[in-house]
Amino acid sequence: MNGTVVRLTYRALLGGRRAWLLLLMSVLLLAMAVLLRVTVGVDHQITADFLGAVAVAALVPLFGLIVGTGVIGPEIDDGSIVYVLSKPIARPRIILSKFLVAACATVLFAAVPTFVAGLVMSGTASRIALGFGAAALVASVAYSAIFLLLSVVTRHAVVYGLAYALIWEGLLGSFVPGARTLSVQQWSLSLTEAISTRDLVSSDVRLAVAGVLLAVVIVGATWYAGQRLRVLSLAGEE
């Protein structure tokens, strides 16, 4: 880890108005949770449907995408990454610092609001809020790692990340059952299934398998991103 890289990344990611824009999305989720609680009342199935479809399937991947690519993508895009790379800091350490900022930001802006939304809608009953909060937490970390790797590998990281999040997890996941076993969303939902005492969500992946796969993806993606950054070549504008 390197303090300066962390500080620079943090300021580039959340400095100025950007933090407010990100916060707006979290507030939107909470506002909808409050709205549902007020209009519909407490219904655990609704909580599970809402958090599953809006928070875990949409908000967390999008946040992971914006933040994971945002910590390094713009710097590679405008070439200013060379000023960091030319300092005597190991490239894997640069990646690790940036990953730390991305993971913290995603957890703060996406996973914490998911947990709070769960509390608002269901209270502490059946550990639903805790289950979804934990799922959002691990998904946040995993998405940050994957999308950070993607933005080191390609300049179109956001678009390919989207293709994964929308087409693979969304469209293919609903038609091809096999696609679901290789999806961060299902891995994290298996955690919800294990934690929550009520049978509200079902994941296609067993908890042990999901845990191993998550760990492999997070560690592997971060490690490989560090390796790729060692051989990064800056290309001109297409």
Next chain:
Amino acid sequence: MSEPTARTGVIHDIGYRKYDGPRLGRARVARALYSHSLRGAYGLGRSGRSKVLPMMLLGVMCLVAFIIAVIANVGAGITSELVLPYSAYTFTTQAILTIFVAAQAPVSLSRDLRFRTVPLYFSRPLERSDYVLAKFGGLATALFLLLTAPLLIMYVGALLAEFPAGRETGDLLLALLGTVVFAVVFAGVGLVVASLTPRRGLGVAAIITVFALSFAAISTLQGIIRYEVGNADLAGWLGLLSPVTLVDGFQVWVLDASGRAVAPPPGDAGGVVFVLVTFAAIGACWALLNLRYRKVSI
């Protein structure tokens, strides 16, 4: 009075030639910018790497339609209808449309902002509104082509399977009207967001957030309110809040299409409101873009 001194300074004529060809004026500049934007949306005239993504999306779009056409021919004896109606195709494949808008709207605008070419455009006989019109038209046409190509493939498939030609043609024409509205609304919203940032990556993420998050949130809320609460009217009204469900509602009411959103617009009053809001959204995008380009910098 002093005599005029001998001239010492000389402007050397080093042989630059003036342009003495015809000056084509405002309309031609706008038309050139339009075709440049349209070609740019598919990466034509740019490097090979920037063609990959738009062509891949177009390919996926057509591949799905091709499969539907094949199914129609294989199962021609069993059924006389396509698996998926024309008017539902755009809604079903909206993820691809969203990615295309998100990827290509910033391509159209952000580069001009980042490399400061906008002032150069405006120093020509080109009005601000011409620039906006050319970009808006370029992207909307690109989206229209993306949405129309698969429908034509399905249409050819349906004719080859000897489905009733009159019915298929009518359905296709109605669906094409729907794709025009889809293209214009999506291009408008995408360009408004893209015009706010010179950074391409940020623009892509912001556009996706607007489309995908609003769609996920609205259709989940619609589902909960319609089936768990049992208030179909309220669920229908919620459709106004996301671009995809808005245009889908427009299609359902104006073109009598089979809607794919969770809840259709509530009644005739709802239908009228959906139409008005759709046109208001297009007008608002146009007005916002013009407002945005009164000033060149961010």
